[in-house]
Amino acid sequence: MFIRTPQDIGALLRESRKQAGLGQAELARRIGVSRQWVVEVERGKPRAEIGLVLRALNTLDNPLQTGMAPPSYGHVADTPAIDIDAIIDAARKPPQ
Amino acid sequence: MFIRTPQDIGALLRESRKQAGLGQAELARRIGVSRQWVVEVERGKPRAEIGLVLRALNTLDNPLQTGMAPPSYGHVADTPAIDIDAIIDAARKPPQ
DNA sequence: AAGCATTGTCAACGATCGACGACATAGCTA
């Protein structure tokens, strides 16, 4: 799934948070930001700080990835994290 | 490759830009930001705007991805793009 | 109905953003 817009970031954050069973307040506490911040970013705020966004996704164990080859110190072990459970869930109960 | 920190963003942006054969000024023009912005983000500025960062990566045809399964309309085909060539390259000539 | 948790919204406030224009350094070529 590609992340191309702040709305994508917001949707991803919200999905990840719910999947983790967290409320906005609890997530904000873990990230170290205000609850207001979580509300705004989930709404797709385009001017949110990249550092806080990355910290949020790391906190939810859902870091971003790039398809680009690593610059120089490329470890093969650094493969994309495929959430097999999520894929199975999606396949088990199809949309609608 | 995982993107977990603003430094990762900076390195990714710089690599992508050079791979595209662009200078900072030309990239800035295409994104619609100042050259100063490119300099700072490539250095790992943690408070850069997420919207501009995403626009920069899209401009360089290197959008971010997530390993998460799509929220509801989950196509199995939407798996992370694994660059097999890059993996082979990395394996063929290990770091150092 | 009452109590509780969750979410969305608002108005301050100091801090920092990104743009602009200018200047300096380094590398390359004529």
Added chain:
DNA sequence: TAGCTATGTCGTCGATCGTTGACAATGCTT
């Protein structure tokens, strides 16, 4: 050497950040 490009740095400015604290609107449970 002179000229050009690419890159890094600086100060100034209006605009916006994220925080804090408070207040509604829901939904769930008792």
